Amino acid sequence: MRLSATSRFMAAAAAAAVVWSGSNAYADGPADKTTQPSGPSGGAHGSDVYASAGYSRIKVRQISGPTGGNRGSLSSVDVNWKPPACWYEPVFTGEELKDFVDKTDGNGDVGIHESWFGKGLWTDHYKDGKPESNFDDASSIAEGYKDYNVGKKGYFWRSVAPDDSDPGSWDCSKIMFWQDAGRIPEIAHAPTPEMLSEYAYNQVKVPATKIELKPAATSTVNLPTWVWLDKSVFQDVTVRAELPRTDLWAQTTAKPVALHLDPGTDDAETYPSSGDCTFNADGSIGTPYRAGDADRTPPCGVRYLRATNGTPYHLKASVTWKITWTGTGGAHGDHPDGVFETTQDVNVQEIQSVNR
Template sequence: MSFAAKTCTLLATSAYAVVLSSTAAYGAIGDQDNKPPSSTPSGGASGNTLNAKATATQIKVTQVSGASGTSPKALAPVDPNWKPPACWYEPVATPQALKAAVDRLKKNPNTDLVPVTPTLSWGEDLMVDHYEKGKAENGSGDGYENYNLGKDGMFWRGVINQDRADDPASYDCEDTLFWQNARTLPANKHAPTPDVLAAYAYDKIKVPGTEIEAKPATRSTVNLPTWVWLDRGTFKEVKVRAELAAAGVWAETTAKPVALHLNPGTGDAETYPASGDCTINNDGSIGTPYAKGDAGKAPQCGITYRRATDGKPYRLSASITWRISWQGSGGAKADLPDGTFETTQDMDVQEIQSVNR
């Protein structure tokens, strides 16, 4: 269903005051004077109030290792159909925080609304009926008695991946604010399981830019090898951790560099090795540096151009392949599609002129 159609449906089926917003730019839920106990996770960015913005995830992302150099870059998955999650559900309110929000509605019914999905907010009547008095929502589904105060758990709501807010799939997490017992996850395909967090972490991985060393650097000669290498230790594995502490779920996604692929920018060239895939050595280096006296020798990693450029340089591209795997809470682990980062540089190729006598 399109977002426009979904909006019309919501307006048609609810007899209560609602507000809909494609940006979900709502205010905060909760009351600083009604803080939940410090031992109970409150949800929200501040720890004391519930941030109601639909893109304000509580997932904490930490780079554990790698990519400490300058100009880190994002990875591009080799599978063009792979995408990080567009939305998921998160715990967003304790019973105390939700009660405080509705108490504020009672004081300001014309100004304050409570977002119960990423696109829908409810006013005082529906919030009181459904979460305080236990009435069913629109004639279906059970309500909640007195906000489930005294129970061990939290109310959950959909959250949109802010990097994919334009994706229609970001509005698939539209279940109304619902209760989930502590230390359990919703039986829903959009639950924040370790694999969802792993995919979210993948999208946050930053790797060092690919800056190859070449000899000759920008001007080669027909039929003479161009050596390509990277210094040792340049490429090390990168690990990113995504954790949703309020749900007790985490995942660490690791990107390990495995190969450098050379594309000479023309079919009139030979690569070393023939596949163009230069493996990464155990010390993190690629290829071997050019040394005096190596002219004419076949490099471990490099290119031999067979035809000179004619006013327009070849576009030499170098891309690093990163193998992606993850492990997470509960012993879960798996692989994700490889990622690549590519850089290009101009390469002029000259032809040596000789005179026969």
């Protein structure tokens, strides 16, 4: 039985008690079809991984930059940018596919929007050579295979979508197909170093923007509050993504380049007036306040013109990170800058002069 993503979870539960036949076909479609897609299934069967359209084998690790403390994901300054919605990956050798079908009785995802439950479906197409339609692309036919291609060098590739409700997931239309070893399929949405770099971008975690303030506890009306960032915290962050069973890899690096201050009120001035504080050559931002600096203008800071009355101002600090990448074969490029923002409470007192 072929089931839509909508029906996968119900079918998986029922499969334990029901012997499926291989004669019925069901698949989900976009909004104009009869059913709506939902999150793909996944899990483990012993030491094996189900052929799940929601499970990627891309290996990601951070290879430089801080790893502890409070961290978060970047937001792209380009509102139209997003990580890949779908792609193809090598899943099984011929022997592994045969073993998978035997162990699971043929229960798994053959594509993003289609699951096969019942050994007959798998043996018909991948063992006995019966052609099948590519459901997401009804105009194309997938030729069948003989004995799962056991003994041949290569892999069966399957589409992957982190979110199969994303309309972009429909762009990966093929059911699981064969590709000889040492080659990347020459089809749309095959993996590339740039695609892996985009995937890695979405995995980058940067430290929270905890800025240092002087005065630290309470600022004073009309006197500058100095702002700076510790160079030991804001270092480049590099994430590496590798796709097993291929030679494809990419490293995406986020480099902090600027801090933007938003005082949280119109009754304030920033230094510089744009609110944009650039990083120094040593990786720090601004200058720590020192005794005797009360009459100086800070290179990075804020001056509040009105006191708070029980409710603090919410000072927003946004660090901009420049994103670059390198990958297999010398490939390289840039992605849109990323931003990470945090907010700190600032109380301002009504005193016109103080001794520091």
